Amino acid sequence: MTTSPATARDHQHQAPGYAGHKADHLARLNKIEGQIRGISRMVTDDRYCIDVLTQITAASRALQEVALGLLDDHVRGCVDNAVRTDPDQAEQKFTELNDALRRALRL
Amino acid sequence: MTTSPATARDHQHQAPGYAGHKADHLARLNKIEGQIRGISRMVTDDRYCIDVLTQITAASRALQEVALGLLDDHVRGCVDNAVRTDPDQAEQKFTELNDALRRALRL
Amino acid sequence: MTTSPATARDHQHQAPGYAGHKADHLARLNKIEGQIRGISRMVTDDRYCIDVLTQITAASRALQEVALGLLDDHVRGCVDNAVRTDPDQAEQKFTELNDALRRALRL
Amino acid sequence: MTTSPATARDHQHQAPGYAGHKADHLARLNKIEGQIRGISRMVTDDRYCIDVLTQITAASRALQEVALGLLDDHVRGCVDNAVRTDPDQAEQKFTELNDALRRALRL
Numbered sequence: 001m002t003t004s005p006a007t008a009r010d011h012q013h014q015a016p017g018y019a020g021h022k023a024d025h026l027a028r029l030n031k032i033e034g035q036i037r038g039i040s041r042m043v044t045d046d047r048y049c050i051d052v053l054t055q056i057t058a059a060s061r062a063l064q065e066v067a068l069g070l071l072d073d074h075v076r077g078c079v080d081n082a083v084r085t086d087p088d089q090a091e092q093k094f095t096e097l098n099d100a101l102r103r104a105l106r107l
Numbered sequence: 108m109t110t111s112p113a114t115a116r117d118h119q120h121q122a123p124g125y126a127g128h129k130a131d132h133l134a135r136l137n138k139i140e141g142q143i144r145g146i147s148r149m150v151t152d153d154r155y156c157i158d159v160l161t162q163i164t165a166a167s168r169a170l171q172e173v174a175l176g177l178l179d180d181h182v183r184g185c186v187d188n189a190v191r192t193d194p195d196q197a198e199q200k201f202t203e204l205n206d207a208l209r210r211a212l213r214l
Numbered sequence: 215m216t217t218s219p220a221t222a223r224d225h226q227h228q229a230p231g232y233a234g235h236k237a238d239h240l241a242r243l244n245k246i247e248g249q250i251r252g253i254s255r256m257v258t259d260d261r262y263c264i265d266v267l268t269q270i271t272a273a274s275r276a277l278q279e280v281a282l283g284l285l286d287d288h289v290r291g292c293v294d295n296a297v298r299t300d301p302d303q304a305e306q307k308f309t310e311l312n313d314a315l316r317r318a319l320r321l
Numbered sequence: 322m323t324t325s326p327a328t329a330r331d332h333q334h335q336a337p338g339y340a341g342h343k344a345d346h347l348a349r350l351n352k353i354e355g356q357i358r359g360i361s362r363m364v365t366d367d368r369y370c371i372d373v374l375t376q377i378t379a380a381s382r383a384l385q386e387v388a389l390g391l392l393d394d395h396v397r398g399c400v401d402n403a404v405r406t407d408p409d410q411a412e413q414k415f416t417e418l419n420d421a422l423r424r425a426l427r428l
Contacts, residue, residue: 015153016153016154016155016156016159017156018150018156018159019153022150022151022153025150026147026150026151029143029146029147029150030147032143033140033143033144033147036136036139036140036143036170037140039136040133040136040137040140043125043129043132043133043136044129044133046122046123046126046129047123048123049123049124049125049177049178049180049181049184049185050181050203050204050207052123052125052177053174053177053178053181053207053210053211054207054210056170056173056174056177057174057207057210057211059170060167060170060171060174061213063143063163063166063167063170064167066163067160067163067164067167070156070159070160070163071156071160073156074156074157074160077156078156096157097157100157100160100161100164103160103161103164104160104164106168
């Protein structure tokens, strides 16, 4: 879980795009942590494979929902701000966003 | 996190297909739980959106790896066993597997 | 679009698992080919990005539906047959299926 | 393959965000159309299920690459332009983008 020096330098004194939705994202992540713990308990209890798989799919979907929310916050916050104030930084944001989408789409 | 009465009845006295890999799956799930906690910490610390997204993608991929492992165990264990011993149960297993794959592929 | 010599040798004189659903798969693939052609036409006509993306998502989902159908046919046909007749070949089928699922889940 | 009246009205006299990459997107789509035709031929020829599945996964990945390219063009073109010129339209673009990502991520 490392941060490149560049992004650390650029962003350390600035609120992230998701600042207005922090509590919401934390609540969702907390719920997902509970889902993962529940899945571990199912495995410990020798629950049926397909029932475990169903819960993994649900947790995976919940995680993608958090990613979608963060992407929305990022575009409305960080990308919007860069476009309005600094063309060079906007260019960097577009590339970063594309790389993040590539990873999210598993390409 | 419910189990249908039918699957509970059919499987309660039988080791799941993943019995031989329980420790491995639990170790992976434990690591994923830690990843989710780390993501919550990043949000709490106002870390940059894109860096949080990168970690969500990594956790999501790790979760799919567990799903893939369970699917493999299920086919080699439960499906194989049903095919060799009980054609009616095999039919049910094929349908269940297809439904699980549909959910995993998000269709 | 190559086939490994091994699979070509093993399967060349045998109907594929999807033999009973060939017409159905071909109809779906034909429809998808039309969807792709429609997407090309949208791009040629300078249609709005988001509208093009919506159609790409629809074609992508239709393609996954064909994959899911083929997986179902494969398990009910080829895997079932191998388990009932040849333990060594069954082992190979399980590994092949797992590799195919890994690719389909983009892992 | 319908377009909502709103997007048709807003965009009909304006070059799409992907205008600069049209030839590239059309070449990729043309190649994908050939891939789909090749998959149909494999099914017609009774080729082995797993080999057909491998080609479906490849075509599906190529389609996601086109989607990723269009998303990049859309953000650098349409979203950037809206942010710089019209806050109300920017708001609409953010919502549209989020909806498109939701569909692309299959949520």
